[in-house]
Every structure is written in C-alpha cells, then in structure tokens.
Amino acid sequence: MNQSGMRGKSRLPPTDPPSLAERIRLEMESFTPSEKRAAHLLLSHYPFAGLDTVAEFASRAGISAPSALRFVSRLGFGGFPDFQKHLREELEAQLLSPLAKSGPSDKGQGAPALASFAEAVIGNLKATVENIAPAEFEAVVVLLSDPRRHIHFTGGRFTGALARYAESHFRIVRSHVDFIEGQPALWRDRMIEIGRKDVIVAFDIRRYQEDVTALCETAARQGATVVLLTDPWLSPIARVARHVLPAHIVAPSNWDSSAGLLLLTEALVAAVTKRLWETAKPRMEAVERLRNGKL
Template sequence: MAIREQVQAALGTLPGAEKKVAHAFLANYPSIGLSTIAELAALAGTSAPTVLRFVSRLGFDSYPEFQRVLRKDVQAQLMSPLERARSSAPAADNPALKASFSVISANLEATLKAITESEFEAACELLSDHKSTCYFLGGRFTDTIAAYMAAHLTIIRPNVRHFSGQTSTWRDQLLDVRPGDVAVLFDIRRYQADLVRLGELMVERKARILLITDPWLSPIARSARVVLPCVVDANRTWDSSVTLLALAEALIDRVSRAQSSSARTRMQTLEDIHWNNPPQR
C-alpha cells in the first residue's frame, strides 16, 4: 500500500498523540511528509519523538526511510501514461494475455485488502438512502463506470442522476443539490481539476461525498464521507479500471439486496412498462 493508504488504515489503532500526527499528515499530504520532523511535529501539536513513534508504527526504521518511500509514492502518482510505457516493458517469456490477467488478479486481491468491510457498508448505506438524491460523475476514463453504476441504481431506487454535458453545465446541475444528498465521484491519478472543484462545491452545498479513487487518493478525499481506494497500477501504459468496475458491481449488488422489496417492485414496474409498450415497427 502507498504510505497515505497505510496511514488511513492505521488511524483506528493509533494512540491519541500519534493520531494527531496522522491527521496532520493526511490533511497536508504530501508536502508535510517531505518536511522536517520538527515541522511535522509542530503542525500536529506534538513532539519529535511522537513523530518517530508514528513512523515506526508504520513499519519504517527511520524518518529518512519514510521520506524516501513517500517520494517514490508521489513520483508514481504523477507519472504520465507515456512515462509508464517507457518503464513497463513486459517480460519476453511471459505471454501478454496471461501477464495482463495476472496483474488484474493481483489488483483485485490488493483492493480487497485495502477496503475494509465497514467502509464498504458505509458506502452502501449512503447509496441506499432514498431520502437523498444520488449524483454520479467520473473523470475522462472513469465516467463510463459512473454512468454504468447510475444506470443500474436508477432501476433499484428513485432519485438517481448522472452529471451530463460539458463541464460548464455542471454548476447548473448543482442548483438542485440539497443538504444530505450523495455524490459518488470516481477520480484516479492525474486527478481531474474540474472534478475536484465539483467535489468542493458539493461539500459547500452540504452533500455527502462517496469517493472511489486509487491508493494515492484524489484531493477529493479531504472532504469525502467515505473513501474506497482501488489498486489501478497495471505496470503498463494505462492504468486498469477493472477494480473500479468490480467495486461498482459489488456496490450495486449489495444495495440491490438491501433494497430487495422496493427494488423488486421497481423492476416489476419497469417490466410492465416494457411489455405493455412494445417498440413500434
């Protein structure tokens, strides 16, 4: 796991003073982690020994080792597809299809470890709240998954919307957002600035954010109610979206089961509409 993901996973087990260090690190990631021990301790309102205990609890022998790994995390986060293509030549003795599926399988396993059952259930609770409108949006490549998820949930529950059109129209669609509404946002590395801004505007309107992102975490994570990190690094030119789609389908299935009675009613109504109004020939 990336350091930021490790810190998030450890939050519930940290002593009080070390938890302050963790919160300061997450709120000012990554810059504060690349500063001195004294600066991190001052920001967290703790001491240098507390910072060292925090770093040790994460499994690092020293603060310089912690910073070295953090720099590698940041470099990996910022790599462009072109840079990844240059650094990810497949092994000559490994068939391309088999290699690709092996990476996908490993990503699914790693994602399963990275997302706790409690966070998954918290996400399902947000998606199951019929009193709120549920909005969906993703980035350049992930919006198709957001739309896919919205299309399924529209059948299961009322008040589901997918942000549509050009980015200039997104703010128009914000007019209907009310406190307590839910925004499901997909954002992975090379994070999309307009999507991050939309998340901020959603929070200003007191919407609850469910973020589906990567292990390095989109800036939207700072204000999200629930964050589900998926492993997307496929050691090739392009990141993989398989884990994102798998997670979306797991959420759809869980919400469908939780809403079984009302979902069946809506699905039956849809079937009646379909068969009572056949397409005109």
C-alpha cells in the same frame, strides 16, 4: 490408462467442467453445416433448447432428428438422454453455487499478453478487497440505500464511463439517481439544487481531473455527502469526501486499469439491491414491463 498419469500438470481436471457451451464454441469451426445450426440454436437458448425432445430440438434448429443425434454424439455423449442429463446437471450446479468456477488455472500456451494482463488485474482486485475497510464499504451501502437521498454519479474522462455504468444500474434499483457530466459548464446550474439530501459518488483516478474535484468541492460546500472511488494515492477529492474506497489500478499497460473500481461498483450495486429488495423487486419488475411494452 495407467495410474501414474496424475503426476505433473498433465492431469485433466476430472470435475472441473469447462461449460459445454464453451466447448461447442471452440469446436464450432469443425462442425458440419447442420451441426452448426444445432450448435447455434443451443447456444442462443442455452441450455433450454436442449431439454426438449430430439424431434423438437431438430425441428427448431431446422435440421432432421438424426442430424441432431449426430451432433450430440459428436460432442461425446452416449445418447440424447445423456446429453440432457449433462445439461441439467450443469444448470443445477451453476444455479446452486455461483462460485462454481475457480481452481488453480492451468494456463497453457494462451495469449501471453492477455494472460499476464489478467494476472495483474486479478492481483489488483485482491489487493483492493484487502485494503477496503469493511465498515467503510458497509457505510456506503447504507448511505446509497437511503431512499430519501438523491444520488449523483460523476467521473473523469475515463472513469466517467464507470459512473455511467453505476448510474444505469442504480437507476433501476431505486429512484432519485442521475449522472452529472464532469465539465463545469454542464453542472454549474444544477448545483443550485444540491444540498444536504444529496450524495455525490465520484470516480477519479490519477491524473485527477480538476473539474471533477471542483464539482465535489462545490457540492460538499453546500452540504452534500461525497463518496469517492479512487486509486490508493487518493484524488484530492478525498479532502472533502465522507467515504473513500480506493482501488489498485496499476497494470502492465500504458494505461491504468479500472477493474478494481468496477468491482467495487458492482459489489455496491449487489449489496444495495439486496438491502432494498422489498422495494427494488417491484421496481425492477415495473422497469421490465415498461421495456417489454414500449420497446
């Protein structure tokens, strides 16, 4: 083609690979039946199913070798070795740089609703990160990495799900982790056990929930350390909280977005997992064995 083709937004990203898996998924409809079988096998064990020989791949997909060849040829590869090379390179790239994907997004027609919503959420995430005091984040990581502490997660009617999400991860990384329902009737009794050794991690965003506040105040009064994930206007829990991590939540919706809270949660999980790696690794392996054995 001519060289002036680079101008404007008509440029095709030369080295920005939309994972082959995605392309396959998008073109799935236009595949013939046996091509679909090949595609499904490949996607279900992506990309390893494609690294065997053609014969093996075809047999596992339940089709003939020529059909498998036609499949990869249809994807634009010159031959099966080409195809495999691409898979290997993609895999290597993904494994070496987890941040591989990004770049100025060329959002074409797209679902405007989804795109603009995503834009707002991304803005929230950036604002959230910029407004977190690094020392505060680090302090929470240290706190949650202390094996002698007992960690309790709780949240309101919407944020309760985030607390559950956090709990399901931390439970695997370390011991003494649980989830407390927000309703007073459900936690009143348990408060007897809460003391200096305990950490309450509370999720609470606006229309702050009185019962969650009550829980945290009670716990704090008994000497527990309270960590609060909230919005920039700060839940009343902030008064009794030792550490506060605020996240931006405004989105083009009738509802607030919890993406910033999820980001903080996942970042905390990642950091604590890394910090406790020596003990977390065998623990995760043990959980894995139990799952495999008992399931």
